[in-house]
Structures are given as C-alpha cells and as structure tokens.
Amino acid sequence: MSQTQTWEKKEGNVGTLTITVPAEEFDSALDQAFNKVKKDIQVPGFRKGKIPRQMFDKRFGVEALYQDALDIILPTAYGKAVEETGIKPVDQPQVDVKEIEQGKDLVLTAEVTVEPEVELGEYKGLEGKEIDAEVTEEDVNEQIEALLAQYTELVVKDGEVAEGDVANIDFKGFVDGEAFEGGEAEGHDLEIGSGTFIPGFEEQLVGLKAGDEKDVKVTFPEEYQAEELQGKEATFEVKVNEVKEKETPEFNDDFVKEELEGFDDAETAEDVKAKVTEDLKAYKEQEKDFELRESLVVQASENAKMEIPEAMVESEQQRMLQEYEQRLAQQGLNLELFEQISGQTKEDLLEQMKDDAFKRVRTGLTLQAISDAENIEASEEDIDNELQKLAEQFQMAKEDIKNVLGDLTVIENDIRNQKAIEFLVDNRKQ
CATH class of the missing domain: 1.10.3120.10 (Trigger factor, C-terminal domain)
Structure with missing residues (x-):
C-alpha cells in the first residue's frame, strides 16, 4: 500500500490536505526514531545505547517515539502530497495528527494556504503608454553641463557670498539661550542654495564676506528628526572664514583634447x-x-x-x-x-x-x-x-x-x- 492524499479547498485560499501514510512506513519511521534516541539511553544491565527495542517500549512506551517518527516522516510525506495534488503552498502548513498508533496507518491533516486562483480580465488589445523618445537640444545641453560639472573646481574669491558659492563657516546654535547637541561645527563647507541646512539659514549668508560674523535666526521644521528641536526657534552665531566660487571649464575643443576623459575617440566638442x-x-x-x-x-x-x-x-x-x-x-x-x-x-x-x-x-x-x-x-x-x-x-x-x-x-x-x-x-x- 502506498501513501494517499486528498485536497479539499475551503473558503479563500486555504484548504485541508489529508495525508494517509501506510502502517509499514510509519513503523519504519518508528524504528529510525528508536535508533536515533537509544544512543543516549542507559539502563541497568545494559551498556549505554544497547537497550533492546522491546525493553524500551515496555519501559518508556512506544508513544515516546511518536514525535521523532513524525519529524522523520512528515517532510517526505508532505512533499509527496503537495506534488501529487498539484497544489502550490505559499506558507508553512498547520499540521494536525488525526490518527497515530503503531501498526496502523498514520493519518495527518494540514491546513495549507495556496496560491490564489487568478481570473484574468482584458489582457489583449490593451493601450500601452507610449512616451516620447525624441532627444532635444535641451537634453543634450543638460548632459554636457552635467559632464562639465565633474571638472568644476572651487576657487577662493574676495567678494560677497552669492547663490551657488561655497562658504566655509564656523557656527554654534542656541535654543532658548542654550547651546544644543549637534548644533556646532568649525570649518564647515556649505553650498549656498543646496538646501542642506535648516530652511532660511543659507539665504541669510548671501552678501557676507570672509571675516564677517552674523546671528542667523531660523525655525526648525515641525517634522525635524530631533524631536526636542521640532518647531523651535534657534539662533546660530556664524562666522564666514572663506568664500569659494565654482569655476567651470568652457566646453570647447581644447577642453576635449586636454581634460575630458572617457571619450577616447572624440577630438572636438x-x-x-x-x-x-x-x-x-x-x-x-x-x-x-x-x-x-x-x-x-x-x-x-x-x-x-x-x-x-x-x-x-x-x-x-x-x-x-x-x-x-x-x-x-x-x-x-x-x-x-x-x-x-x-x-x-x-x-x-x-x-x-x-x-x-x-x-x-x-x-x-x-x-x-x-x-x-x-x-x-x-x-x-x-x-x-x-x-x-x-x-x-x-x-x-x-x-x-x-x-x-x-x-x-x-x-x-x-x-x-x-x-x-x-x-x-x-x-x-x-
């Protein structure tokens, strides 16, 4: 006799898989379970691991082997049942033992969640989204600008801080007159217009020169990462150490020949x-x-x-x-x-x-x-x-x-x- 299984679909994607394992297979699993556990058993009159099966059953009861036998037989029995019934489980099954006794068929049920049945709607004759693949002059210029940005250098200037400049600053922040953690730094490079600082901070540096000092007043956003600072008004004591502006090379033949990398076959702009x-x-x-x-x-x-x-x-x-x-x-x-x-x-x-x-x-x-x-x-x-x-x-x-x-x-x-x-x-x- 070989293993049998039945599948009963219930509501939704859950069903019951009933598995019947022949008595001889279950008894074989009990033998394997006994050989596994006897190695650690020692009883008077026998060397460790040498207890006869008959004495084990009498002393401990064959039921003591049931769980180990289930652990041995279940993976194979469940896998075979899944294959035979053709179901597609998507989660670990909830297994219940219905009948278990030495010398008799082992009966198990497994509550299994399976892949859902799909009811297809319209899938032929659909109107796909077509986007424009035309390359414009503006697209090309944006790429050229991005390319040039990789060769942009920062050069110290004597003038005022302007949008796009990098200001090297020292700053220390205060809330209610008290300095707060993380609100202080020296020699920090800040690109004006980058939006990396609290809203309103960078704009207040525009027009300053190297050596200038200023109290910058801002309000922390309501959703600021540090909860204790959310919505708080703060004053930063700021000193401008240095002002640097971006110097971008001109896109011409000389730049292509002398500086540009990654375009080995190109000789001109x-x-x-x-x-x-x-x-x-x-x-x-x-x-x-x-x-x-x-x-x-x-x-x-x-x-x-x-x-x-x-x-x-x-x-x-x-x-x-x-x-x-x-x-x-x-x-x-x-x-x-x-x-x-x-x-x-x-x-x-x-x-x-x-x-x-x-x-x-x-x-x-x-x-x-x-x-x-x-x-x-x-x-x-x-x-x-x-x-x-x-x-x-x-x-x-x-x-x-x-x-x-x-x-x-x-x-x-x-x-x-x-x-x-x-x-x-x-x-x-x-």
Whole structure:
C-alpha cells in the first residue's frame, strides 16, 4: 500500500490536505526514531545505547517515539502530497495528527494556504503608454553641463557670498539661550542654495564676506528628526572664514583634447556632442520600451481578479529587504549601520515596502496566469541561453551555474514571465 492524499479547498485560499501514510512506513519511521534516541539511553544491565527495542517500549512506551517518527516522516510525506495534488503552498502548513498508533496507518491533516486562483480580465488589445523618445537640444545641453560639472573646481574669491558659492563657516546654535547637541561645527563647507541646512539659514549668508560674523535666526521644521528641536526657534552665531566660487571649464575643443576623459575617440566638442546625443537616444529608447511594457503589465494586473494571501506579500517583503541589504553592502553599509544613520528600523523598511510587495505579487500572478492561458513555456534552448548569460555575468562555467542553482524553476518562471510580457506587447492596441 502506498501513501494517499486528498485536497479539499475551503473558503479563500486555504484548504485541508489529508495525508494517509501506510502502517509499514510509519513503523519504519518508528524504528529510525528508536535508533536515533537509544544512543543516549542507559539502563541497568545494559551498556549505554544497547537497550533492546522491546525493553524500551515496555519501559518508556512506544508513544515516546511518536514525535521523532513524525519529524522523520512528515517532510517526505508532505512533499509527496503537495506534488501529487498539484497544489502550490505559499506558507508553512498547520499540521494536525488525526490518527497515530503503531501498526496502523498514520493519518495527518494540514491546513495549507495556496496560491490564489487568478481570473484574468482584458489582457489583449490593451493601450500601452507610449512616451516620447525624441532627444532635444535641451537634453543634450543638460548632459554636457552635467559632464562639465565633474571638472568644476572651487576657487577662493574676495567678494560677497552669492547663490551657488561655497562658504566655509564656523557656527554654534542656541535654543532658548542654550547651546544644543549637534548644533556646532568649525570649518564647515556649505553650498549656498543646496538646501542642506535648516530652511532660511543659507539665504541669510548671501552678501557676507570672509571675516564677517552674523546671528542667523531660523525655525526648525515641525517634522525635524530631533524631536526636542521640532518647531523651535534657534539662533546660530556664524562666522564666514572663506568664500569659494565654482569655476567651470568652457566646453570647447581644447577642453576635449586636454581634460575630458572617457571619450577616447572624440577630438572636438562636436564629436562629444554627437556621442552624448547617440547615448541619449539609446537611453530614451530603452526608457520608452520599459514604460510600454510596464504600463501593459499594470493594466493586465489591474484587470485581473484575485485574493492575495498575506503570506505571499510578507515573503515578497522579505525578498525586497534582502535586495535592499545587498545594495547597502555595495555601498559599504549594512542594515544595522543604516538604522543608526537613518533612525529607521527594519520593521519601518518592511512597512514602506508593503505596497510595492503587493504589486509585485499581483503582477507575478497575473503574468503566470497569462502564460498558462496562452500555453507559454520556457524551452530548453531558452533556459540554456539564460544560463549562458548568467555564466558570462558571473564569469563562471555554465555547468557550475547550473549546479549552484540546482532547481531551475525560478529561471523557467522568469522566462515565462518575460515571454508573457512580450505577448502583451505583440497583442496591444496598435
């Protein structure tokens, strides 16, 4: 006799999976459990670990082995039941033992939350969002200005502080006549107009010269990070040590030949301008393509009906948090340090990610449903090509990538999703 299982869908996305494990399999698990625990048992007349099974059952009762036997048999039995019934669990099951006795079939029930059924709405003939990909003269000039900004230098000047200048200052802040923590610094470079200081502070430095002193009066914002300073009026004693202005090189052929880096094939300013224009066109075409795809997916998702389990959203939040931690690591930070700097906790971040996590789950389920409806599959060639891309990206052999991944389901699903998006694009309203 082999294991049997039945699935009964209930309200929402929850159902009951009933699993019947044959007596011989349960008895075998009891034997394994006994061999596991007997190593630590010592009774008079026997060496440690040598107690006979019959004596163990008489002295302790076979029931003492039930939990260990369940731990042995449950993962395999549950996995087989899931595979046989074809359900897609999204959370850990709540398992209940209905019948358990040596020599008899083991009967278990598991309350399982599964992926929701998706009722697709309109997904063909959608009107995607088309954005303008034209590159204007203004776009090119903005890029040139950003390029020149990388070569901008600060030069000391004798005149007054003006918008865009950098003032080197000493300052000390007071609230109600008392100096407050964090309100003092010496030799601080402040760019006027950057908005990095309390609103109203930077503007009051305009017109001052090196050596000038001034009392700057401001009011802390109501939502200032330090609660004790929120909405408080403050006076800063400020001294201007030095005034520096930005000196930006002129965009001409000499600059291109003598200073500019990263444009090896360019000999003139016009050459650089042409390359910037070309890069902008490529970027805007990519942006146009992305916006079109994104808008179609969003529309198809909004047209679909589904009841998303909270467990799926929570799992996606955790994935998003892991992605965020990876980005922090690339900047030399970790989550603990980020919390200290920002004052935000991991729970705060997870809450901020909740809406996006919900949208991700909804989008994924919609694309999966479209793939099923249109019989979209990931071919062996598709999977092989994707493995090759990963191998090149991580500079590893393709077989090594395959071994590391093990289960290729994630890659298959990703390919199917991308093909589903292509289907939306190909079948959009023209």
